[in-house]
Amino acid sequence: MCGIIGIIGTNPVAPLLLKGLERLEYRGYDSAGIATLDNGRIGRRRAEGKLFNLADLIAREPIVGTVGIGHTRWATHGRPTEANAHPHASDRVAVVHNGIIENFRDLRAELVRGGHIFETETDTEVVVHLITEHLNQQMSPREAVAEAVARLEGAFALAIIFAGRHDLMIGARRGSPLAIGYGDGEMYLGSDALALAPFTNRICYLEEGDWVELGQDAATVHDASGAVVTRDIKQTALSGAIIGKGQYRHFMQKEIFEQPAVIGDTLHALVDPLRRRVELPDFPFDLSAAPRLTISACGTSFYAGMVAKYWFEQIARQPVEIDIASEFRYREAPLPEGGINLFISQSGETIDTLAALRYAREQGQKILSIVNVLESAIARESDVVLPTLAGPEIGVASTKAFTTQLTVLACLTIAMARARDAVSAETEAALCTALTEVPACVAEILNHDTAIRKIAHFLAEARDVLYLGRGSTYPIALEGALKLKEISYIHAEGCAAGEMKHGPIALIDETFPVVVCAPSGPLFEKTASNIAEVAARGGSVVLISDKEGIGKMGDYAEHTIELPPIDPFVAPILYAIPVQLLAYHTAVIKGTEVDQPRNLAKSVTVE
Ligand code: M6R
Numbered sequence: 103m104c105g106i107i108g109i110i111g112t113n114p115v116a117p118l119l120l121k122g123l124e125r126l127e128y129r130g131y132d133s134a135g136i137a138t139l140d141n142g143r144i145g146r147r148r149a150e151g152k153l154f155n156l157a158d159l160i161a162r163e164p165i166v167g168t169v170g171i172g173h174t175r176w177a178t179h180g181r182p183t184e185a186n187a188h189p190h191a192s193d194r195v196a197v198v199h200n201g202i203i204e205n206f207r208d209l210r211a212e213l214v215r216g217g218h219i220f221e222t223e224t225d226t227e228v229v230v231h232l233i234t235e236h237l238n239q240q241m242s243p244r245e246a247v248a249e250a251v252a253r254l255e256g257a258f259a260l261a262i263i264f265a266g267r268h269d270l271m272i273g274a275r276r277g278s279p280l281a282i283g284y285g286d287g288e289m290y291l292g293s294d295a296l297a298l299a300p301f302t303n304r305i306c307y308l309e310e311g312d313w314v315e316l317g318q319d320a321a322t323v324h325d326a327s328g329a330v331v332t333r334d335i336k337q338t339a340l341s342g343a344i345i346g347k348g349q350y351r352h353f354m355q356k357e358i359f360e361q362p363a364v365i366g367d368t369l370h371a372l373v374d375p376l377r378r379r380v381e382l383p384d385f386p387f388d389l390s391a392a393p394r395l396t397i398s399a400c401g402t403s404f405y406a407g408m409v410a411k412y413w414f415e416q417i418a419r420q421p422v423e424i425d426i427a428s429e430f431r432y433r434e435a436p437l438p439e440g441g442i443n444l445f446i447s448q449s450g451e452t453i454d455t456l457a458a459l460r461y462a463r464e465q466g467q468k469i470l471s472i473v474n475v476l477e478s479a480i481a482r483e484s485d486v487v488l489p490t491l492a493g494p495e496i497g498v499a500s501t502k503a504f505t506t507q508l509t510v511l512a513c514l515t516i517a518m519a520r521a522r523d524a525v526s527a528e529t530e531a532a533l534c535t536a537l538t539e540v541p542a543c544v545a546e547i548l549n550h551d552t553a554i555r556k557i558a559h560f561l562a563e564a565r566d567v568l569y570l571g572r573g574s575t576y577p578i579a580l581e582g583a584l585k586l587k588e589i590s591y592i593h594a595e596g597c598a599a600g601e602m603k604h605g606p607i608a609l610i611d612e613t614f615p616v617v618v619c620a621p622s623g624p625l626f627e628k629t630a631s632n633i634a635e636v637a638a639r640g641g642s643v644v645l646i647s648d649k650e651g652i653g654k655m656g657d658y659a660e661h662t663i664e665l666p667p668i669d670p671f672v673a674p675i676l677y678a679i680p681v682q683l684l685a686y687h688t689a690v691i692k693g694t695e696v697d698q699p700r701n702l703a704k705s706v707t708v709e
Contacts, residue, residue, distance in 0.1 A: 104188070104707075105129035105174040106198040106280075107297050108261035110271045110316050111288030116147075116165050119172035120157055122290075122297045127153050128496065128704030129200070129293060130176025133187035136160075137196035138167030142266040144196045148187035152698070169268050171261045171291075173198040176703040179206070180223030190227045192234040194265050195243075199226040200293055200707060201278040204256035229260065237264075244315060247272050248328065251313065257453070257709075261291045274313035278707060279451060279479050282306045282314055282321050284335060289316045293707075294451065295338045295477045306335045307482065338477055352696045354497030354589070358682050359548060361502050365675070366541040367491040368506045372513040375538055378531035380516040385486050387468045390521035392442040396435075396467070397424040398458040399446035400706065402500040402584060406472075406507035407446050408577035409674040413512060417533070417671075418519035428454040428709065431461035443467040446511075448495055448503035449705040450478020457709065459483055472510050474503050488514065497697045498704050499589050501682050504581065505544070508675045512537055536669035540676065543666050547679045550663060554680055557644060557661045558687030564615050567592060568606060568641075569681070570599040571619040572629045574674045578619050582681030589689040589699050599632040610641040617684065618643055621665070621673040622650040630655050646680050 105126025109115050119136045127134075134156040135148030145165050149155035153174060173188035179202070180186035189196040203209070206225035209232065214220065218231045229250060236246035243264045251260075257277025264270060273280050273291040283290030283298035283305055291314075292298040295305045308314060311326030312333070325331045350356035374381050395414060397407040407424050414420040425433065427445070437443070443462035447455045450473035459480060463469055471484040474492050481487045490506035516533050519525040525533070561567055567586055571579030580596030587594045597606050599618070610616070616636045620629040626647075636643055637658040645652060645659035648667045656662050663680045689696045 104176055104200040105293045105297060106171070106200050106259060106261050106291070107293070108171045108198070108263070108271050108273065108291035108316070109288065110169045110318055111285065112168050112318065113288065114166065115168050115170040116160055118301070119170050120153070120160065121300050122292060123153055123172045123174050125297045125299065126174045126293060128498070129707065130174050130703045131698055132177045132182030133175045133184065134173065135187040135189055136165070136170055136172040137189035137191055137263065138165055138170035139263060139265070139268055140165065140167045142268070144191050144193065144263070144265050146189055146191055146196065148184050150182060150184045150187065169263055169271065171196060171198045171263055171271070178202055179225040186222045186224050188226060190222060190224065190230045192230050194237050195230060195233045196263050197226060197229050197233070198261050199229060200259045201257035202709070203228060203254050203258060205254070209253060229254070233262065243267060243270060243272060247274065247313065259293060269317050271316040272313065273308070273316065275308045276311055277453075280308045282308065282316070282323075284321070287318055289318060289321060291316065299338065303338045304335050305338050305477070306333045309333065351690070352497065352686070354499050354501060354686055354696050357495055357497050357502045358679070358686060360493070361505050361679065362541040362545040362548070364492045364502050364506050365509050365544060368509045369513070369537060369541070371491060372510065373534050373537060378534040380513045380520070380530070380534065382488070382513065382517045383486070387442070387485065388521070389518050392440055392468070393421070393438040394441045395420050395422045395444060396437060396441060396462070397422060397444045397446065398427040398430045398455060400427050400452050400454050402504045402581060403446040403448060403455070403507060405577040405581040405584070406504055406511060407444070408580070409508055409574050410511035410515065412574040413515040413671075414518065417515050417525065418522055419524045420518055420522060427452070427458040430458045437462065437465045437467050439466070441467050443469055445469070445471040445480055445484070446507055447471070447478070447480050448474045448490075448492070448500055450475040450480040451705045451707055453707045453709055456480055456483070472507055474506070496704075498699055498702050499585055499685070505675050505678055508678070509537070509540070512672070512675070533671055536672045539668070540672050543668055543676050544679055546666050547676060550680070551683060554663060554683040555687040557663065558684055558691055560642070560644070560661060561586070561592070561615055561684060561688045562590070562691040564592060564613065566609065566614060567594040568609065568614065568616045569594060569596040569619070570602060570616060570629070570632060571596070572599040572625045575619040575621060575677050578674050578677045578681060581678060582617060582619070582685065585682055585685035586688060588702060589685055589696050590692050590694055591700075592688065599629045602632055603635065607635065607639070610636055610639040612640045612642070614641050616641045616643050617681070618645050619677045619681070620645065620647045620651055620655070621668070621670060621677065622648050623670040623673070626651055626654070633658050646677060
């Protein structure tokens with residue numbers, strides 16, 4: 103799950119590679135490295151940790167050349183050391199790789215028996231030795247790569263340079279994405295269009311099994327059989343500008359505070375405020391006719407799907423099944439004829455979600471996706487894409503992507519309910535009104551930032567935190583726990599409030615904070631009982647509710663966060679905001695790396 107870039111041109115390549123890698127750090131930041139051709143010889147600079155370490159190294163020990171490859175790593179095989187950092191190289195070839203070579207142990211054993219000496223713990227190094235072996239047998243670079251790639255099992259996107267060949271770079275993909283960028287006298291390879299946006303907006307995505315020979319002015323693409331093929335070159339609208347933090351200390355904080363605007367933008371695209379009606383783009387299939395809607399996603403996007411399951415079932419009366427994408431296809435669940443499969447992903451590159459999509463496609467399902475990155479693989483492989491207009495999300499912890507996903511899902515629910523005759527025009531109008539009030543309510547909740555920061559001091563002392571929710575705010579409890587653990591490293595669990603008494607209640611004591619998301623409404627009284635149960639066992643409750651809920655149960659809570667009174671329909675969107683702020687401030691108090699927490703990456707492109 104790494105970022106790769108390659109550039110072949112006539113300009114000094116090291117600064118360009120660093121610029122591209124800056125845009126790929128979201129794919130991993132365990133180490134970074136580049137390799138260039140210096141007078142025909144392969145030179146490398148590699149550094150452990152974040153990209154600035156590599157930039158410092160290159161400033162101290164410059165590297166020349168106009169042809170080069172670069173890599174930012176999220177470690178899978180081998181510790182995050184300099185030795186394991188890409189590019190991996192012999193005196194004849196240098197390789198960067200995203201993906202996992204699943205048969206690397208067998209290949210490595212075979213190569214070692216043949217006299218090859220390995221320097222790293224990585225799966226990637228076998229690619230270097232295989233290609234070198236074939237080059238030593240007098241094969242051309244193209245033949246050597248074809249022979250090597252044919253031996254690989256698993257997923258890969260590769261960029262490869264060859265000693266003595268300033269006129270050639272080869273890229274290949276299977277399972278992992280790879281894009282070609284067309285410049286002016288300079289050609290590029292990259293994991294995505296984002297990395298290439300500073301250089302060009304003319305992008306061609308390679309298809310499964312494709313490989314490409316790049317020169318300074320041209321690219322020749324071959325399919326898996328070796329035949330020369332033509333692939334579309336598209337204009338991307340991605341900006342090459344570096345996104346800054348503005349007045350904020352962290353990207354996550356900035357992204358939390360952008361939510362009123364981006365939810366508003368997303369609603370603007372989908373809701374007609376005058377007619378109080380949802381207007382979706384045309385679908386190539388009938389939204390009313392699916393016997394089942396099957397939702398798959400990972401992490402925070404999965405929790406958005408969980409909220410939507412409540413909405414689709416209650417409001418649209420649409421049967422829904424939901425599963426985490428990494429499990430979905432292994433269940434081999436029978437999927438009904440005419441079923442719609444919905445995939446939710448910020449990045450659109452999460453490999454588990456993409457694999458689930460491909461499984462659903464093989465089963466003849468209709469494919470609908472909600473993505474934030476429109477250039478992504480999931481968007482490209484869907485029948486219909488509903489975009490979230492969150493803008494680039496840089497912080498590893500997802501915030502504005504989540505609430506815009508919920509916004510799109512709420513609109514989709516209304517559209518589906520109308521298509522299925524499950525709501526009247528009046529009900530649709532009321533739901534639309536509730537949705538259009540969300541941006542202002544979110545802005546109001548953000549005004550509680552200082553008060554929430556004070557409560558975060560209390561959470562920062564805890565070893566474990568429990569989050570409770572009921573109904574459509576149950577997934578918000580799960581999301582709150584995920585946010586807290588991923589950026590503050592405090593263990594947290596989300597639990598359906600009614601399920602607490604079936605086990606988790608044993609954990610409660612005086613040291614155990616319990617954050618309860620409980621909007622007043624039909625389910626409040628049940629959750630109120632659970633709050634009382636926690637308090638009776640000495641647990642410290644942080645109650646997130648409205649005036650009415652806090653009026654009833656505030657006395658049981660150590661801390662309260664009062665949200666505006668809202669239609670229960672939109673409660674999950676609004677209750678997401680305080681749990682994001684709690685996690686953010688707790689992490690800041692604990693001094694963790696909020697935007698790039700340890701062991702994580704923004705986009706998870708390995709299984
Ligand atoms: O890009 P995706 O939405 O497909 O990513 C899914 C998860 O990896 C992601 O939501 C992850 O759980 C976040 N770090 C949570 O904040």
